[in-house]
Amino acid sequence: MTTRRSIALLALFSALVAAAALAAFGSGDANAGAEARAKGAVAVPAKALAYASVNLDRDGAQYQALTELARSVDGGEAAIGRLNGMLDGSGEQAQIMRALGGDISVGLIGISLTSGIQPGVEAIVVATAADSSALPGLLTEMGFAQGPELSGQPVWERDAFAITIDGSTAIAATSRATLIDALAAQSGAAPALADDAAFRATIAKLPSDPVAVAYLAPARLAGLVQMAGSLLPQNALPEGAPDTTAALGQVSAALADVRGLGIAITAEQGGLRIVAAGDADQAALERLGARFPASYDPTIDEQVPADALGFAAFRDLGPLLTSALAAAQTQDPQVRTMIAAAEQATGLDLAAILAALDGEHALVAVGGEQPAGALLTQPSDPAAAGATLAKAITAAEQFGSTLPIPERLEAKRGELPQVAVTRQGDSATLAIGTAPRLAAAPASAMADSEAYRAIVDRAGVPDQVTGLAYVNVAQLRAEAKAKGMALPTATANIGGVIAWGTADGASLFIAIG
Numbered sequence: 001m002t003t004r005r006s007i008a009l010l011a012l013f014s015a016l017v018a019a020a021a022l023a024a025f026g027s028g029d030a031n032a033g034a035e036a037r038a039k040g041a042v043a044v045p046a047k048a049l050a051y052a053s054v055n056l057d058r059d060g061a062q063y064q065a066l067t068e069l070a071r072s073v074d075g076g077e078a079a080i081g082r083l084n085g086m087l088d089g090s091g092e093q094a095q096i097m098r099a100l101g102g103d104i105s106v107g108l109i110g111i112s113l114t115s116g117i118q119p120g121v122e123a124i125v126v127a128t129a130a131d132s133s134a135l136p137g138l139l140t141e142m143g144f145a146q147g148p149e150l151s152g153q154p155v156w157e158r159d160a161f162a163i164t165i166d167g168s169t170a171i172a173a174t175s176r177a178t179l180i181d182a183l184a185a186q187s188g189a190a191p192a193l194a195d196d197a198a199f200r201a202t203i204a205k206l207p208s209d210p211v212a213v214a215y216l217a218p219a220r221l222a223g224l225v226q227m228a229g230s231l232l233p234q235n236a237l238p239e240g241a242p243d244t245t246a247a248l249g250q251v252s253a254a255l256a257d258v259r260g261l262g263i264a265i266t267a268e269q270g271g272l273r274i275v276a277a278g279d280a281d282q283a284a285l286e287r288l289g290a291r292f293p294a295s296y297d298p299t300i301d302e303q304v305p306a307d308a309l310g311f312a313a314f315r316d317l318g319p320l321l322t323s324a325l326a327a328a329q330t331q332d333p334q335v336r337t338m339i340a341a342a343e344q345a346t347g348l349d350l351a352a353i354l355a356a357l358d359g360e361h362a363l364v365a366v367g368g369e370q371p372a373g374a375l376l377t378q379p380s381d382p383a384a385a386g387a388t389l390a391k392a393i394t395a396a397e398q399f400g401s402t403l404p405i406p407e408r409l410e411a412k413r414g415e416l417p418q419v420a421v422t423r424q425g426d427s428a429t430l431a432i433g434t435a436p437r438l439a440a441a442p443a444s445a446m447a448d449s450e451a452y453r454a455i456v457d458r459a460g461v462p463d464q465v466t467g468l469a470y471v472n473v474a475q476l477r478a479e480a481k482a483k484g485m486a487l488p489t490a491t492a493n494i495g496g497v498i499a500w501g502t503a504d505g506a507s508l509f510i511a512i513g
Contacts, residue, residue, distance in 0.1 A: 038105065039053070040053050040104070040105025040106075040126035041053075041192065041194035042194040043124065043126045043182050043186040043192070044107030044124055044185060044192060044193040045107070045109060045182065045185045045190060046191035046199075047109065048108060048109050048124075048193050049110065049216070049220050049221060050107070050214070050217065051105065051106070051193060051199075052105065052212070052214040053106075053212065054103075054104055054105075055103050055212070056103075058102065061209065062210065062211045062267060065267040065269070067080055068269070069267045069268075069272060069513075072493050072513040073490050073492075074490055074493065075490055099131045099138055100129075100131075100135075100170065101168070103127065104125065104127050104128075105125070105126045106124070107126070108122075109122040109181070121174060122178050123174050123178070124171065124172070124179075125171070125172040126169065126170070128169055131168075132170075136156070136165065142158070143158050145157060145158070147176075150164060150179065150180060150183055151183055151187070155179070160176075161175075162175065162176040198259035199215060199217075199260060201259070202277055202278060205262070206505075210266045212265045213262065213264045213265075215262045218260075219257070219260075257281040257285050258279075258281075259281070260278060260280075261276070262278065263277075270512065270513055271458060271459065271509050271510050271511045273459075273508070274508040276506045277505035293316070293501070295464040295466055297465075298315075298360065298465065298468050300313050300376060301362070301445065301447040302441075302445045302447045303378075304362060304364050304376070304447070305364075305443075305444065306442065306446050306448065306452070307367070307475055308364050308365060308366050309365040309366060309472055310472050311363060311364045311446065314468075316358055317358075317361050317377075318354035318358050319354075322354045325339070325354075345399065348395050348396065349388075352388050353388060353392050356379055356384070356388040356389050358380055359380055360378045361375060361376065361378075362375070362376040363376075364435070364438055366435050371479075372417065372434040373434060373435055374422075374431040374436070375431070375432045376430070376438055376439075378429050378430075382428050382429070386421055386423050389421045389430065390420075393419055419433060420433075420434075422438075423439055424439045424441075451495065452470065454495075462500070462502060464502070466501035466502060468499070473496050473497060474495055476491075477491065477492070494512055496511050497510050
């Protein structure tokens with residue numbers, strides 16, 4: 001291992017757990033299964049900022065399910081063959097992977113923000129199915145030398161890195177001091193992440209046997225955010241701009257109330273599932289202005305054409321944005337000033353626009369010669385909302401026409417798709433965008449599509465959700481073919497991708513085969 005490799009691994013981990021931001025925060029009880037879902041957490045100190053674990057035991061049920069799923073995708077069989085060939089090889093990398101076993105975890109303990117190019121990283125790697133007979137020889141070949149024992153256990157060291165092996169468990173750390181902390185957590189002499197209440201509450205909401213699981217402790221990142229704010233050059237900000245230090249302070253305050261975010265990936269017959277969940281102090285977040293969406297039974301998919309490229313359904317966009325803006329204005333008076341200035345310059349009435357955006361909504365994309373899309377909305381008063389939104393679009397277009405643009409683009413100004421607000425008769429649905437036809441009831445609705453319903457049933461989408469999104473991959477392929485284009489061959493067996501939120505988390509399902 002090198003510092004660069006450690007940082008790359010941690011960066012990949014961070015990218016994975018970013019998806020957990022989609023999760024809602026439900027109440028949920030921790031249970032004894034939490035440790036089984038993340039074995040390496042018993043040797044990670046409770047102060048860890050983040051944690052990730054991958055189970056690639058080739059004899060395990062999840063790896064077998066992932067293998068079968070991969071065989072359903074064009075090129076998957078060859079990829080599995082290459083992977084198995086690499087793992088069965090005689091090279092150093094293959095030997096190390098076999099010696100570490102299939103269950104490997106990484107705990108991010110700390111990050112040092114300095115003026116250097118790369119941040120300092122303090123991390124722990126735990127392999128719970130290691131081959132204790134093969135590892136010592138491999139470590140020697142890699143340049144590790146035995147150092148003083150820790151708690152009666154042998155330690156191998158190279159540069160700052162330190163590794164110990166205890167039966168089938170191998171623990172590596174970016175420093176000897178960090179390894180000491182890991183051993184203290186493992187022995188029970190110091191708190192371990194596996195026993196942390198937020199970790200257990202979050203992990204307990206995730207599937208019990210995932211291919212991979214990741215966890216982030218946003219509350220412990222609050223200090224890093226504040227530190228980052230102190231490093232920003234305030235004198236470089238334009239006059240009248242919001243104070244970034246204050247803004248980051250608000251972010252830090254919000255993070256302090258988010259105790260945990262988790263994500264798990266599981267392979268199953270017919271698809272790949274990604275589940276996200278969280279644990280937070282909802283009351284505290286609501287006092288800061290956060291508004292959590294309520295569950296509902298979406299019906300706007302009856303207005304989405306069956307041949308749409310995809311849609312995202314949600315509700316009460318206006319009230320959600322109103323709450324967020326109210327909180328922002330309370331925290332920073334500059335926000336109120338900026339909104340007032342924008343309204344004066346454009347002639348828009350932001351409060352009226354947001355009030356018109358209640359009810360159900362769906363962002364819909366459709367294909368054809370010229371791809372188009374619209375926000376479908378079903379407000380409580382369609383006539384009044386339509387008039388308000390149409391007036392807002394006219395005002396925005398008039399303001400936009402006064403803005404200078406490069407000469408080479410001036411001639412194309414008239415070629416840009418026209419955004420309009422459309423309502424068919426006394427319909428309850430408005431279409432705001434470049435596809436006015438979406439305002440009319442479709443001849444064939446997505447809600448009645450057999451292909452769509454099959455994916456909904458396979459994924460197990462509940463009736464009550466906080467939001468719903470769908471990508472019609474089959475239709476994307478058809479559109480690409482009509483235009484002489486081709487999607488990657490790996491998408492040939494993907495029927496669709498569907499995601500939804502609930503009071504306890506969020507799920508994404510990729511239907512394969």
